[in-house]
Amino acid sequence: MMTKPSDTPRPSAGPWASALRSLLRNRSALASFAVLALIVLACLCAPFYAHHIAHTDPFVSNVAGTIVLNGQETDIMQPNDNPLHLGLSPIGPTGSTTYLLGADSQGRDIMARLLYGGRNSLLISFSAAVLCLVMAGVVGISAGFFGGITDMVLSRLMDIMWAVPVYLFAISLSIVTITSGLRIGPFVIEADNLLIPIVIIALVYVPYAARPVRGRVIALRQAEFVTAAKCLGVPRWRIVLRDILPNVSTTLVVMGPLLMAMALLAESALSFLSIGVQAPAASWGTIILDGEGLIYTRPMVAIAPGLAIVAVVLALNILGDGLRDALDVRDTSRRE
Amino acid sequence: MRSVPPNEQAANAPTAPQPLMAVRDVYKTYTLKKGQTLKAVDGVSFTIMPGEVLGLVGESGCGKSTLGRCLLRLSDVSAGQIVFEEQNITHLPERTLRALRPRMQMVFQDSYASLNPRRRIGDLLAEPLRVHRTPEGTRRNSATIAHRLTELMELVSLPHTALERYPHEFSGGQRQRINIARALVLAPRLIVADEPVSALDVSVQAQIVNLFADLQKHLGLTYVFIAHDLAVVRQISTRVAVMYLGVIVELGETDTVLHNAAHPYTIALTQAVPRPVVGAARPAPLRGEIPSPVNKPSGCRFHTRCPAVQPRCQNEAPALRQIAPGHEVACHYPVLK
Numbered sequence: 178m179m180t181k182p183s184d185t186p187r188p189s190a191g192p193w194a195s196a197l198r199s200l201l202r203n204r205s206a207l208a209s210f211a212v213l214a215l216i217v218l219a220c221l222c223a224p225f226y227a228h229h230i231a232h233t234d235p236f237v238s239n240v241a242g243t244i245v246l247n248g249q250e251t252d253i254m255q256p257n258d259n260p261l262h263l264g265l266s267p268i269g270p271t272g273s274t275t276y277l278l279g280a281d282s283q284g285r286d287i288m289a290r291l292l293y294g295g296r297n298s299l300l301i302s303f304s305a306a307v308l309c310l311v312m313a314g315v316v317g318i319s320a321g322f323f324g325g326i327t328d329m330v331l332s333r334l335m336d337i338m339w340a341v342p343v344y345l346f347a348i349s350l351s352i353v354t355i356t357s358g359l360r361i362g363p364f365v366i367e368a369d370n371l372l373i374p375i376v377i378i379a380l381v382y383v384p385y386a387a388r389p390v391r392g393r394v395i396a397l398r399q400a401e402f403v404t405a406a407k408c409l410g411v412p413r414w415r416i417v418l419r420d421i422l423p424n425v426s427t428t429l430v431v432m433g434p435l436l437m438a439m440a441l442l443a444e445s446a447l448s449f450l451s452i453g454v455q456a457p458a459a460s461w462g463t464i465i466l467d468g469e470g471l472i473y474t475r476p477m478v479a480i481a482p483g484l485a486i487v488a489v490v491l492a493l494n495i496l497g498d499g500l501r502d503a504l505d506v507r508d509t510s511r512r513e
Numbered sequence: 514m515r516s517v518p519p520n521e522q523a524a525n526a527p528t529a530p531q532p533l534m535a536v537r538d539v540y541k542t543y544t545l546k547k548g549q550t551l552k553a554v555d556g557v558s559f560t561i562m563p564g565e566v567l568g569l570v571g572e573s574g575c576g577k578s579t580l581g582r583c584l585l586r587l588s589d590v591s592a593g594q595i596v597f598e599e600q601n602i603t604h605l606p607e608r609t610l611r612a613l614r615p616r617m618q619m620v621f622q623d624s625y626a627s628l629n630p631r632r633r634i635g636d637l638l639a640e641p642l643r644v645h646r647t648p649e650g651t652r653r654n655s656a657t658i659a660h661r662l663t664e665l666m667e668l669v670s671l672p673h674t675a676l677e678r679y680p681h682e683f684s685g686g687q688r689q690r691i692n693i694a695r696a697l698v699l700a701p702r703l704i705v706a707d708e709p710v711s712a713l714d715v716s717v718q719a720q721i722v723n724l725f726a727d728l729q730k731h732l733g734l735t736y737v738f739i740a741h742d743l744a745v746v747r748q749i750s751t752r753v754a755v756m757y758l759g760v761i762v763e764l765g766e767t768d769t770v771l772h773n774a775a776h777p778y779t780i781a782l783t784q785a786v787p788r789p790v791v792g793a794a795r796p797a798p799l800r801g802e803i804p805s806p807v808n809k810p811s812g813c814r815f816h817t818r819c820p821a822v823q824p825r826c827q828n829e830a831p832a833l834r835q836i837a838p839g840h841e842v843a844c845h846y847p848v849l850k
Contacts, residue, residue, distance in 0.1 A: 192631050192679070405627045405628075408618065409640065409695070412611070420629050423632070424629070424630075
């Protein structure tokens with residue numbers, strides 16, 4: 178008798194594993210992931226850069242300081258000869274390790290502040306996106322699966338939030354909390370705590386994420402495998418966790434990067450309006466605000482954080498597209 | 514006039530077999546948007562004895578699938594009574610019903626849609642074993658579950674490696690075997706099979722029907738086997754119920770219904786089964802479409818298409834009545850041989 182081919186073929190890849198494999202074949206998604214990883218890594222190295230490369234404290238004003246440029250001692254704040262902009266203007270890009278991208282109007286190193294600001298911007302947008310997905314998941318699944326009065330209440334609530342322009346909503350909430358912080362019973366969140374922008378941004382985007390989740394769950398609730406689970410006597414909460422959630426998780430994961438991109442823009446907008454991250458802490462939005470007054474003389478102050486935002490938002494969008502293609506459940510049956 | 518279930522005649526004799534399920538005057542009405550009502554199931558009564566296979570046939574839209582779902586309380590019934598193992602389950606709350614679920618199961622038509630695409634077969638089959646306690650009230654450990662899954666794979670003739678795979682890696686016939694295995698996990702007494710083979714290739718259909726038949730013999734199962742094809746039902750059923758627009762028009766032993774049909778609709782159905790005989794005379798097919806269940810014809814539901822329609826049929830709905838022992842027909846003018 179001939180030798181039989183192996184009885185135990187390799188275990189089949191799960192949906193996540195095959196999605197990862199298809200994502201790894203997607204070059205533009207990989208490239209954007211590399212860009213994101215680079216930016217995150219650089220931001221994580223912010224203290225190292227400030228103390229060991231630039232040798233400055235990016236949170237302390239340095240209006241009277243000097244810097245050695247081309248062997249000459251130069252004032253960081255220099256007289257402004259532009260008739261429209263009287264007074265002092267900070268140095269522009271220097272190209273040396275100190276003040277690589279020049280200084281802002283308080284004589285602080287832009288590059289160091291950019292890295293520190295990136296930490297806050299990325300932390301806030303990432304946390305806000307995750308928090309938003311969790312809330313949207315709970316709201317969308319509850320509304321979609323339980324239907325009836327639960328759906329009515331939740332959907333109307335989402336509609337009301339939807340009706341308010343998202344930035345206006347975020348600005349209103351920020352203005353309320355910025356003066357006194359947030360008091361929830363015995364818990365007090367100080368006004369300068371990053372949790373405040375995180376919660377606000379997550380909250381205003383919940384309707385945008387919850388609605389597609391609800392739609393997907395309504396379709397899934399009528400799926401025959403849910404009826405089959407019911408017929409097998411599986412309790413409802415277990416159906417939600419084991420049958421509904423895994424099928425909705427792709428929807429949530431695909432929304433993740435796009436939501437983070439929107440959250441980053443919202444955070445920058447709030448910080449630009451000085452109702453997001455509070456001075457002396459930095460975020461890309463606050464640096465743009467610093468650069469607003471210097472736009473004619475030292476445009477790099479506003480351009481550098483602007484470019485950082487554009488790079489991250491673009492990379493997140495491409496990554497999100499790649500994820501959507503990789504996780505498209507409809508294709509799994511055809512892929513292999 | 515309704516047939517008297519056998520258990521009512523022999524209520525005092527404990528040795529007499531009790532029906533596994535008794536269905537009494539069940540209605541399922543849907544309210545549509547415009548205030549119209551759709552009576553998908555319009556007063557159906559029958560009993561199923563243990564070990565019996567009741568074939569339920571009828572055209573698409575006649576309410577047979579809806580009835581099947583009502584039997585297992587996957588849909589709530591609008592009126593009537595469903596008794597399972599002498600317990601009235603018509604209005605049992607979901608929580609109480611859950612305890613009965615292990616004994617009554619369903620096999621669905623769409624073998625792909627009824628398996629969660631994101632879970633491995635082993636995980637899907639283990640789910641009911643994890644959810645339900647044993648009859649002794651203990652939880653099953655993983656060794657017991659693994660053992661049971663191995664048994665099931667053998668029962669439905671699938672390789673053991675199938676447990677590690679995902680639903681999309683199987684063919685339609687294999688997936689239907691998985692669905693059957695899942696229905697068998699908890700060793701049920703009653704299985705409602707809702708057109709389990711109509712989505713399959715003809716060659717695969719025969720295999721799956723044979724599997725149903727083998728399992729029924731070995732495990733002493735009882736089926737309600739729903740199909741729109743008499744040829745499929747013929748192979749497996751002990752009795753056949755023919756449905757038309759929400760009502761049973763004929764009910765009897767398989768041989769009787771197939772060869773001695775008394776209702777003009779059943780006769781048309783049996784003649785529509787293709788016969789492998791060269792030059793066999795093709796009977797005239799039924800005229801027209803099945804009427805909308807929202808706007809049912811008055812009198813006998815079938816009078817608009819009946820080849821032997823009489824004036825009485827347009828006004829008076831015939832009740833299901835016994836014309837021979839175990840043979841019931843709902844027709845004013847049954848064809849008697």
